[in-house]
Amino acid sequence: MMFEDLASPVLRKAGELGVSFAEVRFEDTVREIITYVNGKITALGVSRTRGAGVRVLYGGSIGFASTSDLSRDGLVKALEDAVSIARALGEGGKRVSEPPVKEGRFQVPTVRKHPSTSGLEEKLDLVKRAYSAAREGGAASITTRYGAYYGIVEVYTTDGIRVSAERLVTGISASVVLRENGKTGDGFETYGFSRGLEAFTGEHSPERAAEKALQMAKDSLRARRPPAGELTVITRPELTGVFAHESFGHLTEGDGIFAGTSPLTGRLGEQIASEAVTIVDAGVDPRGGYYYPVDDEGTPAERVVLVERGVLKGYLHSRESAALLNMKPTGNGRAQSFHHDILVRMRNTFFEAGDWSEEEIIRDTRFGLLLDKPAGGQVSEDGTFTFNARIGYIVENGELKEPVRDTVLAGNILEMLKYVDAAAKNVEISTSPFGGCGKWGQMVHVGDGGPTLRVTRLIVGGEK
């Protein structure tokens, strides 16, 4: 344990200051980035983040203070700040729930080429190979990237938690622009893993990323905007992931439940989606995503079934949200960095497999859209979820027809998920070091995924 010697005196001092609970969360992490634009490096950097956040519970109120000063005095000053602002809040009703496990070291298994021990040449090679493949494919403009986030988060508390967590996510991406007869087509591909650089071979090689981006851009050149209105939509696995994240994921987060503002409040046990819908949020899944076995409060990540065959089964919790609702923490207490307080966040959120194949779903569809390549999404607390697909095809009489592009999809969680009528077997779960999920000003890496899925009614933001 890297920071134990620093934590002990702070926790002792916390006892002297009369807090009922104190936690010191240390972080020592690194972010690496290489951006290669049209054959030139436009970003090359390594950023190290090192510091601590102190959370205290005083008189039922939470205070949190952060510092990059890891001297004893610096940490005690942060503790005193946290106590002082918690006292200013006066009597409150907050608690933290009992953790299921108190000690552990959680490491990422079997990393062969860890970014911290791999040379710049090897990382540059990844972006250059993707660039070369895209250029040979005729792209007019090309951006390729390599990124990595890795390091240690350690948590120590007055109720006995001593947990060390290793974090790792690596990725490459290719974005291309094609031009033809005055038209512009764009495409991208990203591969992300909680693995070393050995991950970027074969089906996940830089050349493959470039090929996929080029194919998407070629479709995009020929694509028109889709028709607008309520349509049948088939989402491919990567897009299904954003659908899971935005539709059910956010609204099962415990802070919206204890505030009573999520439309899923008080609905445990209710049938709120069709029987084809099973959604899970897990810290670890063998099919991929972000390896996240323990959260930033030191709680091991439980596999939470949110919806099982259409029935709402669970919520996501931090120690704070679980205590407010007399439930168990699920390992969903996360913070962007040591400077940030714990929020309830997803880890890897995905629809589970059904028994269709993607081909069967397409063949079975009379008219609709097959959509892919998410550009992101968002949800609001009235249950409106949205997500955007960059590319897709019109489906007519069971066959793929002309391509469509830049499509927003929307629906209300309590209405539209009843219209999911088919899920395929092809579950894929992905993650990325280049982005993540934003909430209240904090960005964290997540994974998401699922199979090819059909929804018989979604609002499509196309053009008339």
Add this chain to the structure above:
Amino acid sequence: MGAGVLVEASVASLLDWALKRARELGADEAEVSVALSSSRQVKSEGTHLKALSRRSIDAWVRVSKGKRFAVTTVTSLERKPLEEAIEAAVTLASKAEEDPYWEGLPDPEPPLHSWVGYDQGVASAPTSWLLELARDLIAEAQRRPSIRVSATFVSAGESEYHVANTRGVSASDRGTHFSYGVELKAVGAGEGVGFSSVSSRGLHVDIYGVLERATALALDSMRGEKLGTVVKGNVLFRAEPFASLVDALLVPALNALSVLEGFSPLRDKVGQRVLGQLTVVDDGTMVGGLETSLFDAEGVARRRKVLFDRGVLKGFLHNTYTARRMRCESTGNAARVRGAVAIARTNLVIEGGEDSEETLASSSAVVVDGYLLSVHTVNPITGNFSVVASNPYLVKNGELKPLKPVTVSGNIYEVAGGLRPARRVKNTHTGVYTPDVLLSGLTVSG
């Protein structure tokens, strides 16, 4: 913080030492900058309050060797980690590839204005007062029985920035930021949401204004009816949603690096009318502006530059690198991002037109207010957008009837000819100052 003057001398000598050390380690040129900030925030999840305090240090090193460069950062001002960062930057730069366009770091220049957005009232506002404001926001919001509080926040912070390079740039600046906001949910026959916030450099408090807007949006949205059809026609964007559309769709296309590398649809359009009659200015010198400062991240003086003059594209947003590549002057828009000096807007001002908001609303099929969900997913490479409006209204017989959220789609450049700005320019509290703007020929469904 609260001790800017006291630490200034020691930061200056630290930067001086770091630059010398970079040269000793083999850098041809070096730039070192330090951002120090502290903030206090009271926020609520639902009605449960929490108090936060942050002191942050970010040190940034950019070095070049020949035409190779690299960037490293650390969260410390101690010499050992800073020296490690300098060493790492020099090593990375040695192994990097040459950029034939690299012409080095900026040269020193004095600031072009003198307004410093620093308010001692914000810097010294105690947590107990922030707490009082948050409690007032919650209590006042709850006076209406159908309103629930999703979240509130009140935040006060100060920051200082120092940058120096081996060409003699030595620039410092400081500022304060104060903000508060509330997200509400209305629950009755249906459900609706409303969000409103205020951000400023000084201590300006109007919690009733924020509550009024968030409450009205939430209640209207709760009563909203489903559009139930597809409409093609005029859509009036209120200032806040229009600002977010401009930020996501237009600002990236004005980035000179995107222009140079072929990712911007504006790349060959200088001198052409591409944005109807809109006049758009990026003004880093605006007195009172949320994004005003003396210098950009490289220590280049902030400027005022016209980007579109009555729809005609006049130029792009530059840092020193892109300006030298395009043989023009930097516009003082350099910003630090991971691994590079990027380009960011400052205060973006869209000038008002001739029409009243009422005239434009009555010429529209739909009015879009609140915020745009998924606005970050628009496509700046083509100008295509397809977003969801949280708080839309149907215009019926001159009246605004609330709707449930709708999708709004189009292409900004294809509909540019029909852009009509209202007379009154509003502060959207995001650094974008814009009137309501009518866009014609959009498709709305819901």
